[in-house]
Every structure is written in C-alpha cells, then in structure tokens.
Amino acid sequence: MTEAAALLAAEGAENPLFPQAYELVVGSFAFLVVFLVVGKILTPRIQKTLAERTEAIEGGIKKAEDAQAEAQRTLEQYRAQLAEARQEAARLREEAREQGAQIKAELREEAQAEARRLVEAAHAQIEADRQQAFAQLQGEIGRLSTELASRIVGESLEDEARQRRIVDRFLEELEGRPEAVR
Amino acid sequence: MSEQKRTPENDGRDFANAAWSVPSYILSGILVWGGAGWLLSRWTGVYAFIPIGVILGVGLAVYLVYVKYGR
Amino acid sequence: MSVLAEVSGNVTAIGYGLAAIGPGIGVGIIFGQGVQAIARQPEAYGVIRQNMLLGFVLTEALALIGLVAPFIFQGIK
Amino acid sequence: MTPLVLVAGDEFQAPGPSIFNFPPLYEGAPAWLTKPVIFAVVGALLVCAFAWSAFAKPQLVPRGMQNIGEKGYEFVRDQVARPFLGKDAERWMPLLMSLFFLILLWNLFGVVPLIQIPIASHIAFPIVFAVVIYALRIYLGIKHQGPIGYFKNMMFPPGLPKPIYLLLSPIEFLSNMIIAPFTHAVRLFANMFAGHMLLAFFSSVGFWFLFERLTPLGSGLGVLGAVMTIAMTGFEMFIEFLQAFLFTLLAAMYIGGALHADH
Numbered sequence: 001m002t003e004a005a006a007l008l009a010a011e012g013a014e015n016p017l018f019p020q021a022y023e024l025v026v027g028s029f030a031f032l033v034v035f036l037v038v039g040k041i042l043t044p045r046i047q048k049t050l051a052e053r054t055e056a057i058e059g060g061i062k063k064a065e066d067a068q069a070e071a072q073r074t075l076e077q078y079r080a081q082l083a084e085a086r087q088e089a090a091r092l093r094e095e096a097r098e099q100g101a102q103i104k105a106e107l108r109e110e111a112q113a114e115a116r117r118l119v120e121a122a123h124a125q126i127e128a129d130r131q132q133a134f135a136q137l138q139g140e141i142g143r144l145s146t147e148l149a150s151r152i153v154g155e156s157l158e159d160e161a162r163q164r165r166i167v168d169r170f171l172e173e174l175e176g177r178p179e180a181v182r
Numbered sequence: 183m184s185e186q187k188r189t190p191e192n193d194g195r196d197f198a199n200a201a202w203s204v205p206s207y208i209l210s211g212i213l214v215w216g217g218a219g220w221l222l223s224r225w226t227g228v229y230a231f232i233p234i235g236v237i238l239g240v241g242l243a244v245y246l247v248y249v250k251y252g253r
Numbered sequence: 254m255s256v257l258a259e260v261s262g263n264v265t266a267i268g269y270g271l272a273a274i275g276p277g278i279g280v281g282i283i284f285g286q287g288v289q290a291i292a293r294q295p296e297a298y299g300v301i302r303q304n305m306l307l308g309f310v311l312t313e314a315l316a317l318i319g320l321v322a323p324f325i326f327q328g329i330k
Numbered sequence: 331m332t333p334l335v336l337v338a339g340d341e342f343q344a345p346g347p348s349i350f351n352f353p354p355l356y357e358g359a360p361a362w363l364t365k366p367v368i369f370a371v372v373g374a375l376l377v378c379a380f381a382w383s384a385f386a387k388p389q390l391v392p393r394g395m396q397n398i399g400e401k402g403y404e405f406v407r408d409q410v411a412r413p414f415l416g417k418d419a420e421r422w423m424p425l426l427m428s429l430f431f432l433i434l435l436w437n438l439f440g441v442v443p444l445i446q447i448p449i450a451s452h453i454a455f456p457i458v459f460a461v462v463i464y465a466l467r468i469y470l471g472i473k474h475q476g477p478i479g480y481f482k483n484m485m486f487p488p489g490l491p492k493p494i495y496l497l498l499s500p501i502e503f504l505s506n507m508i509i510a511p512f513t514h515a516v517r518l519f520a521n522m523f524a525g526h527m528l529l530a531f532f533s534s535v536g537f538w539f540l541f542e543r544l545t546p547l548g549s550g551l552g553v554l555g556a557v558m559t560i561a562m563t564g565f566e567m568f569i570e571f572l573q574a575f576l577f578t579l580l581a582a583m584y585i586g587g588a589l590h591a592d593h
Binding site: 019026029031039048052053 | 347367371377389390
C-alpha cells in the first residue's frame with residue numbers, strides 16, 4: 001500500500017489517475033464560463049419561451065373551446081326558438097280548430113233553435129186555427145141545430161134560456177163522443 | 183421509503199437510486215471491513231483476517247442494500 | 254527473441270478482467286430478464302424489482318471481490 | 331503525440347497510457363499549455379456559442395438551431411431532471427444543461443479528426459464536475475434536512491437493532507461521502523480513457539500493418555484493425571453520449587437525494 005502511494009507520488013505526472021493542477025484550474029474555469037453563459041443566461045430564456053409556448057397552446061385550446069361553446073350555445077338557442085315556433089304553430093292550429101268547432105256548434109244551435117221556433121209557431125198557428133174553427137163550428141152547429149130543431153119541432157124556441165140549455169146539452173153529448181169531433 | 187407514497191415514479195426513483203449505489207456500497211463494505219481485517223492482521227500477524235474482513239464487508243453491504251431498498 | 258508474445262506489467266489486471274466476465278454477463282442477464290418480466294407482467298413490478306435488485310447486488314459483489322482478490326492472494330503466497 | 335509516433339523500432343508496440351501525455355504546444359511554452367487544455371477551453375466556448383445561437387433570441391415557433399437546442403433541452407428535462415427531481419426539475423435545469431452539453435462536447439472531441447482527445451480522459455476535468463456536485467449535494471442536504479438530520483437519514487436506515495448500526499453505518503458513510511463521488515468522477519474518466527485507448531490500439535494496428543510494415547501476413551491484421559477502428563468509432567460515439575448522459579443523471583440523482591430524504 002505504501003509502495004503504491006509512493007509510486008503514485010513519484011509518477012505524479014505520468015499516472016492517469018493523478019489530476020494535474022493546471023487542468024483542475026482550466027476545468028473549473030471552463031465549467032464556470034459554461035455555467036454562467038448556458039445556465040444562468042440562456043437556459044432561463046428557453047425555459048421562459050417553452051412556458052410561453054405551452055401557455056399559447058393552452059390559450060389556443062381555450063379559445064377554440066370557447067368558440068365551440070359559443071356555437072353550441074347558439075345552436076341550442078336556435079333549437080329552442082324552433083321548438084317554440086313549432087309549439088306556437090301547433091297552438092294556433094289547435095285554437096283555430098277549436099274556434100271552428102265552436103262556430104259550427106253555435107251555428108247548429110242557432111239553426112236548431114230556429115227550427116224549433118218555426119215548429120212552435122206552426123203548432124201555435126195550428127192550435128189557433130183549430131180553436132177558431134172549433135168556435136166557428138160551435139156557433140154554426142148551434143145555429144144549424146136550432147134551425148133544424150125549430151124546423152123539426154115547428155115551433156120557435158122563443159125562450160132563449162131553454163134554447164141555450166138544449167144546445168149545450170147537445171154539445172155535451174157530442175163531446176161525450178170524442179170521435180165525432182176529431 | 184416508508185414516508186413517501188408508493189407511486190410508480192417513486193418506485194422507479196428508488197430503484198434507480200438503489201441500482202446506482204450498489205457498487206459503491208459493496209466497495210465501501212470491502213474497504214471498511216477489509217481494512218479493519220487488514221489492521222487486525224498487522225496487529226496480530228494472522229493473515230486470515232483480511233479475507234474474513236472482505237467477505238464480511240461484502241455480506242454486510244449486500245444486507246444493507248437489502249435493508250434500505252429491497253424490503 | 255523467440256517469444257511470440259510477452260505479458261508485462263501487472264498480472265492482476267488480467268485476473269480482474271477474467272473475474273469481471275462472469276458478473277458482467279450475469280448483470281446483463283438479470284436486467285434483461287427483469288425488464289422483460291416487468292414488460293410482461295407490470296402488476297408484479299414490486300416483486301420483480303426486489304428480486305432484480307437482490308440478484309444484481311449478489312452478482313456485483315462477485316465482480317468487486319475480483320477487484321480486491323489480488324491484494325488478498327498477494328499476502329498468502 | 332499521435333499513436334504512430336509511439337511506433338519505434340522494428341516491432342509493433344501497442345500504445346500505452348502515455349498517449350494521454352501531451353507536451354506543451356511549442357518549444358518554450360508554459361507547461362500547462364497543452365492540447366487537452368486548449369481544447370477544453372475551445373469546447374467550453376463552442377458550447378457557449380452553440381447555446382447562444384440556439385437560445386439567445388428564442389422564438390415561440392422554433393427554427394434552425396433553436397430546434398436542435400430545444401431537443402437537447404427536452405432530452406435533459408424529460409430523461410434526467412424530471413425522473414429524479416420531480417417538481418424541482420425546472421430549478422436545476424441550468425446546472426444540468428451546462429453539465430450535459432459541456433461533457434458531451436468534450437467527450438465527442440474524442441472522435442473528431444485532428445482533435446482526437448476526449449477531454450474527460452484527463453481525470454482533472456471529471457474531478458471538477460464531481461467536486462461541484464459533491465459540494466452542492468452536501469450543502470443542499472444540510473440545508474434541507476439539517477446537519478444532524480442529513481447524516482442521520484444517510485447513515486441510519488430505520489427499523490434495525492442497535493448493534494447492527496455499528497456494522498452498517500461505517501459502510502454507509504464511506505459509500506456516500508467518499509466512494510460515491512469518487513466513482514462518479516472515475517466512471518466518466520475510465521470510460522473515456524479506456525475507449526480512447528481501444529481506438530488508439532486498433533488504429534495503430536491498422537497503421538502499422540498497412541503502411542509502416544506491409545507484409546502479406548500482416549495485411550489481414552491491418553485490415554482487421556482498420557475495420558475495427560471504424561466500428562469502434564461508432565461505438566465510442568455512443569459511449570461518449572451515454573457517459574455524458576449518465577454523469578448528468580447521477581448528478582440529478584444526488585441533488586434529488588439531498589433535497590428530500592428518500593428513506
């Protein structure tokens with residue numbers, strides 16, 4: 001071991017494991033220069049640029065995302081408007097149909113009422129005519145009967161009261177036989 | 183190793199650490215305990231202490247790597 | 254000179270060169286197979302890693318014993 | 331000195347560690363003015379120039395050099411900083427960027443014609459980086475975990491019987507405080523050193539047997555050397571990149587470990 005150390009010291013200049021002092025100095029100097037220039041001045045620049053680039057790319061992505069979101073929103077809006085319009089149209093159609101139905105119903109009602117009114121008027125007319133005919137007929141029948149009776153009996157039934165009673169009795173008898181009148 | 187979370191990255195870092203420090207551990211094991219053996223043999227004159235020290239140093243270094251990284 | 258080749262200098266260097274062959278191959282095999290095993294079964298990474306490390310330590314120990322062996326044998330002769 | 335100068339006499343001599351020793355540039359120059367020193371400075375200035383052309387006026391839409399620079403930045407950030415520093419990654423990027431690019435360029439000098447010396451194959455340069463990281467690591471560890479907490483977290487893994495600590499703690503201490511920074515520097519140095527030595531060996535084989543002493547028997551060897559030189563040059567480029575990456579990765583790992591105790 002001591003031999004080796006002595007050999008190393010003696011061979012100092014020759015042994016490749018033995019650093020030369022001047023080379024140490026030059027190496028330190030070279031490393032210092034490179035560290036100052038490359039490390040301290042230049043590397044921060046490229047780091048900054050790379051960070052900026054990342055940011056720019058991320059910003060671009062963000063912008064694109066925003067645009068897409070905007071487009072999406074507009075699309076949604078359009079869709080909503082379209083749906084609204086469709087609904088409106090449907091509503092209008094429905095309304096029109098309802099109105100039509102209503103008008104139809106009203107018209108029908110009116111027509112029915114008119115018809116009913118006509119029928120009633122006709123009925124009333126008929127009744128009035130009948131009443132009138134009946135009254136006329138009653139008077140006619142009374143006169144005719146009296147005349148007939150006086151002709152048959154030959155005597156004038158002067159007594160008004162008796163005459164009327166007879167007629168009435170006759171009429172009541174007539175009424176007792178319904179088919180005779182109707 | 184126990185304090186940190188076990189992630190693939192940490193595992194990989196530990197493994198690289200271990201693999202790179204293995205030769206220097208074994209070399210130091212040999213130097214420390216082989217050196218102790220050498221001193222002993224100079225003192226007692228029994229030459230066998232040197233190989234014993236070397237083997238012991240290697241064994242201890244292997245054990246140390248196992249303790250630090252292998253468990 | 255009738256000698257075709259002559260070895261001069263420290264013979265232990267040759268000894269170490271020879272001693273380094275085996276461990277060199279061994280370390281190569283260990284890491285090669287270890288990486289292959291991890292590629293095949295990434296989920297067994299922990300176990301493979303441990304065994305790789307142990308195999309590497311033991312093999313490397315042999316290589317470094319080869320480095321100091323000449324000093325030991327020097328004293329024995 | 332190039333490998334061919336080493337070739338002296340009639341016999342082929344493999345290049346040795348002396349190929350890494352460079353004399354002063356010219357006669358009478360100071361001892362420190364050597365090729366690796368010159369190219370270390372040139373490399374540092376080139377890294378600065380490259381980074382300046384890429385990052386001086388960064389545009390949101392990158393063009394030209396900025397594209398290449400950003401690829402490098404993203405590589406360091408995603409492969410080195412984020413796995414080990416997590417959310418602190420951005421803060422340490424300046425240091426890691428400087429480390430990675432300087433080491434990478436210095437390493438690549440090893441395969442550039444006429445330069446042909448990986449600067450990190452002189453151990454002084456890796457030592458500078460390793461010492462910086464080491465100091466930073468201890469400073470950060472003490473700052474973030476407290477002086478006692480830092481050493482306690484480092485040396486005493488929880489959940490063991492007390493006597494075991496007596497055996498394990500010295501290993502931990504030596505490993506973390508001395509061996510780790512040492513291997514940190516030596517790993518880079520040794521890779522560059524050995525890689526360059528291999529290249530020098532193969533190219534000198536090729537040169538010797540094809541140009542200096544062309545014999546029928548040796549020409550095959552020379553061709554092999556030339557082919558291997560080309561192949562190893564490609565391989566070396568890969569290794570040089572890998573070592574720059576690993577050095578930076580380990581730096582990030584040490585910083586991350588000092589910022590938060592992981593055990």
